[in-house]
Amino acid sequence: MLGEHGAIWFAIAAVGAVADPDRRPEYGRAARAVLIAYGANQAIKIAVRRRRPRRDEPARVRTLSELSYPSAHAATSAAAARTLPLPSAALWTLAAALAGSRLYLGVHYPTDTLAGAALGGAVAELVP
Numbered sequence: 001m002l003g004e005h006g007a008i009w010f011a012i013a014a015v016g017a018v019a020d021p022d023r024r025p026e027y028g029r030a031a032r033a034v035l036i037a038y039g040a041n042q043a044i045k046i047a048v049r050r051r052r053p054r055r056d057e058p059a060r061v062r063t064l065s066e067l068s069y070p071s072a073h074a075a076t077s078a079a080a081a082r083t084l085p086l087p088s089a090a091l092w093t094l095a096a097a098l099a100g101s102r103l104y105l106g107v108h109y110p111t112d113t114l115a116g117a118a119l120g121g122a123v124a125e126l127v128p
Contacts, residue, residue, distance in 0.1 A: 006034040006076035008098070012084060023085050029127060030083035037079035037123040041072045041116060055106050063107050071108045074099035074116030075123070082124030 010031055017027035050069035077095035084091055099117060102108040 005072070006038050006080070008094075009034045009076055009080035009084070012080070012086070016084070016086065020085075026083075026085040030080055030085070033079040033083045033120075033124045033127040034076045036127055037075040037120045038072055040123060041070055041075040041119060044070055044119070045072075050109075050112070052107050053109055068108050069112045069115060070119055071099060071102055071112045071116035073102050074108075074113045075120040078117040078120030079124045079127075080120075082121055083127070 013027045013031040013034070016030075017024045020027070045065070045067040048069045049067060052063065052066050052068040074095075077098045081088070081091040081095040099113050103110060103113055
């Protein structure tokens with residue numbers, strides 16, 4: 001739930017912008033990167049239409065769609081970890097946990113997560 005639609009990253013950016021007005025533009029850039037990564041991710045999901053993994057056991061988590069490629073959790077997490085003006089180790093630890101949890105929950109293939117992370121990293125490099 002924390003990673004849905006990049007919610008945790010938007011919350012961190014909002015709190016940071018309020019708490020550290022001197023770096024407000026950096027927090028705004030991070031929020032833009034997360035938003036663009038999420039939007040690009042959704043467009044790719046619709047174009048590719050890869051189905052989520054099928055499991056023999058009941059799903060551990062509900063998803064909004066049956067489309068899996070690429071992982072939005074990984075995309076928004078990589079975008080945030082690359083752009084938020086906070087300690088890198090903490091950001092990447094949270095990003096890895098959010099992206100990795102989707103594999104554990106069985107709603108993504110490893111390539112979904114890798115592609116999402118690559119997408120988020122690319123967006124982070126390109127967003128003004």
